[in-house]
Amino acid sequence: MTTFYDEIGGYETIRRIVARFYEGVATDDLLREMYPEEDLGPAEERFRMFLVQYWGGPTTYSEQRGHPRLRMRHAPYAVTPTAKQHWLRHFRAALDDVGLSPEQDAQFWDYILHAAQFMVNSPDEGGVVLP
Template identity: 60%
Template sequence: MSDSQQPPLNPQAGPPEGRRTFTLGAVGSRSAAQSVTQPPQQVGDAREAAEAASSDSFYAQVGGHETFTKLTREFYQRVAQDEDFKAMYPEEDLGPAERRLRMFLEQYWGGPTTYSEERGHPRLRMRHAPFPVDTWARETWLKHMRAAMDTLELSPLHDGIMWDYFDRAAHAMVNRPG
């Protein structure tokens, strides 16, 4: 998959200019990740709509920075204990990798854009190309991420949405047979 075919950088990305997006909660006929686009009532409302959307972002709904900090900390604690998997990481100190993953996930789910400000476009496939990501690596990554997610106590809806993304992304990173 090329960079242009990757999932969008931010699932909460706004609608075309001049349109408002209203995200339905878990109680609608649509999931929280889906939205209904309506024309704005006034021109110049874009700032207010953006502020409202950011407070309703997936990032905010799941607990914001604290949730993603816990998720990445739990994940990398498991990586550190798995010597075979940890060997795939070029840095002895997993702290920088933990920070990069946290920043990426926060941005992807509608939080701060620190990742792009510091590192540019994520280009996940390109950044993972130097590492031998095969079926074993994908399944091991998913095993540790699932265990980390289980510590978050997310709602079934939020857990399902996040897990679906992780599963699809992990499959997309495979770059070696076997």
């Protein structure tokens, strides 16, 4: 059975997306605050393993880290609607860089939009979090 992971080019495509995404994060003052490690490498590796597994590749993420529990793992950080928009901007640039087919891009982007909204756990200053 061919997975979405296989269809988009497997590990190399996910590696390129995540590397480009973290290039943006590294220069984004708002998002960079959410990464306490001096080196973004470990976060990049975790995200890469997660996306590889999510899209049908090797299950290394779960083998090393257990269930993703994304909201729990991100709970210590104030993920605001503004932070979500910054995150999405960098991810959009990463997807644009790899040049997936329109159908593949739409499928990947749809997941990313939903995941980003799911992670919002705090309002912007003085605001409220809406679904």
